[in-house]
Amino acid sequence: MRRFVAEKAKRALSSYLLSSSRSHPSPSLTSSPLKFYSTAASMASKLNPPVTVDTLNPKVLKCEYAVRGEIVTHAQRLQEELQTQPGSHPFDEILYCNIGNPQSLAQQPITFFREVLALTDHPALLDKSESAALFSSDSIERAWQILDVIPGRATGAYSHSQGVKGLRDAIAAGIDARDGFPSNPDDIFLTDGASPAVHMMMQLLIRTENDGILCPIPQYPLYSASIALHGGSLVPYYLNEGTGWGLEISELTKQLEEARSKGITVRALVVINPGNPTGQVLAEENQRQIVEFCKKEGLVLLADEVYQENIYVDDKSFNSFKKIARSMGYGEDDLSVVSFQSVSKGYYGECGKRGGYMEITGFSADVREQIYKVASVNLCSNISGQILASLVMNPPKVGDESYESYMAEKDGILQSLARRAKALEDAFNSMEGVTCNKAEGAMYLFPRIHLPQKAIDAAKAVNKAPDAFYAQRLLEATGIVVVPGSGFGQVPGTWHFRCTILPQEDKIPGIISHFKAFHESFMSEYRD
């Protein structure tokens, strides 16, 4: 028996060796074949593959992003169940109110923008006379203008790593027109959405876990995730829910000093204006205080301004932080500001295009070189997204053929967003134990739910945060997906959820009635 096994093993080994030696002859094979088996690693490999969850970068393990987190995975499962077993749930469809993704909920793109993009994606169309019948004349003209600034009219070529120069010129002109202060095209870095630009800045700023970044609480969790990924420390500053999510300098100062006393070097201040998830639009005076604070404390101001075109109240308007700083007389030598913009929000809602930019001002030449270098490793952002960014910052003007239809589309979307924001805000405020600040801007409502102790205990019993527990019950009862407030941060002991204002207007009444019905039944179940 033993001899049989030994023979079998010998045969196996020799057939292995035969197949090795049949391969391209190389010096390495003439060394003892048994060396192959002697490495300690070979014994380890069966038990410990090189890449397992235990051997992943701990920063990757640590970071979180609730917007596409657990509740969404659960919703997707339920959605599948609805398809395979219709009638298995007390609702017909999943209503995704978790993510600012307007066009996934039937918002229509701006026609003029898509005309231009179709023409620049397939420039051969411009040589055909039939195109005049299918495209507006100004979209054709704009497509030509854009192709003229792209070398060789090659939209399939890598561009300059900061983005096509001519498109940056157009964006700089758009910023100038918006702010009344000039913008330098060489300060602009076009990126695949605003998020990669945020990551780039975190990468530059964070050296060790002793580098801190001041972030609003609640915040859009890209910031917490990016800081964790880059190994830094998030220094929270709390927005004041009682004063419409007010940003108080006293709170900034307090958090800054506390961080410093713990040995943290605070490098930058993140301000999201209009706010996400909180929706507040900062007053100019507030912005001036923030600018002064950054200047005084030597912080880079990271201004997330992606919702600049989403303002729903007449008494507030968007002011870029760069404009505020310039209007205070502060120039390149006084303040370092990075302004982020995106094509994903506003009235254009072109999330899937991944277009955006950061405008960096107040940095020395050698730092700018380093920023350029990091951008160059990825070569460039997608060209179609770059073109769209230039369109967003330079839309049709009075007198253009498409101007009126463009304005009708834009106003239609913005007015509808304002109505939906109001309807949902009122609905939430009418619910027992729920208070909801107004959404002055952005795309979200962030109501506070005062959960009864019984509900909090029930959540603890299943090892869930109370707001996550509430959100899950809501999903299971109504198919509505919101993101628990713990995904954004909140004052400890308070509970919120973030709900977008994006479902189509005709769906809003249904959402409101189902939400209210669920809430009433939840409160009945858990009321103290």
Next chain:
Amino acid sequence: MAKPLDYESLNENVKKTAYAVRGELYLRASELQKEGKKIIFTNVGNPHALGQKPLTFPRQVVALCQAPFLLDDPNVGLLFPADAIARAKHYLQLTSGGLGAYSDSRGIPGVRKEVAEFIERRDGYPTDPELIFLTDGASKGVMQMLNAIIRNENDGILVPVPQYPLYSAAITLYGGSLVPYYLEEEANWSLDFNNIRQSIASARSKGITVRAMVIINPGNPTGQCLSEANIRELLRFCFLENLVLLADEVYQQNIYQDERPFISARKILFDMGPPLSKEVQLVSFHTVSKGYWGECGQRGGYFEMTNLSPKTVDEIYKVASISLSPNVPGQIFMGLMVNPPKPGDISYFKFEQESKAIMESLRKRARIMTDGFNSCRNVVCNFTEGAMYSFPQIRLPARAIEAAKSAGKAPDVLYCLKLLEATGISTVPGSGFGQKEGVFHLRTTILPAEEDMPAIMESFKKFNDAFMEEYEDYRGYSRM
């Protein structure tokens, strides 16, 4: 007043990172271009920038997807063939609301399914679309994987020398250690496992845990196509040394010889059967930027994971979700690339014609360039078997090396700068890719238009031979 972010207070890893492809030579070339000099940019694999035309069919499909209202227009058939129209409808249906909606963070499920079907057709083994993640270009995928693997400076990644410097840049950015293994120039840039074993042993003796091995096949900048035997040995090596294999296969369509066609690492892994096929961890990368598509500007790519645990895949998914989703038009380009027009389709003939023309021309240019370099004094060039580059060895005379030292520049950088000033040809010095000590190269692409090639090679030869004349020792004294 000190700025809040000045050079001194930058992340050290950023400062250490180098990426020569758009480094010193490129910046100098751009300056000269601004001054009015005619520059031939051969520093980066960017076909459309050098006159290669996009394939018609994918552009038609994506244009229709951009402007779906065209599909409702009765005249759309005047501008677009029926199969492009049908395909646009197909992709629009697969999206979650057209091109303007974030897709699944891993990419549109229907497109990932098409990628999986492509892989199965290519390799003869099924694959799971859930293990295929679409990315904004292959580079983003490479960076995501390296970021996931590298924990600290004691984690090493085996990287070929010469290599495409995305790898060295990413490893530096993420704070890991690059463990080099040298490709054998005299043996057609093949793998030398003795050398690889030495490299890994040396790294381990310094306390480095070698986690992964990068292989670029076809090679960049070296252009070699690995033999099946080499790949088998490589997989066995990774199995024994407990390494995850990162297989950069972005040039798989660019093959200019028939002896060694492209075979994916995954196919060979599965051919080898268990235990390797069940144990060896592999991540394979592909893109729409290369091949005969050359759609660099779309930023479309994917990576496919083999034998990574579900928990690991989940973590990688989590990181992908922070960036929400890859760009949707790029995803559609990927779908079209893996699922091109078939015989019988209206657009098939034109698509085939366009593709063939590009491939045949690339094959010719690979030859023209290799032969052209080999005809130059002190230049030796391996044949470009695949990819898009030529990587000639420039045997610089001692005096040229001294001149470079005095100028404070690497010898091949000096050579390439002088080449640029004299001819307008913008290349990347070999030092940007790594090379053996004292051996110099430059990388150029085979992408300039075929009709421009002879003039470019002549211009190079004129410069090179004059350069060698100038710097070779005692040349002028030979008659004394």
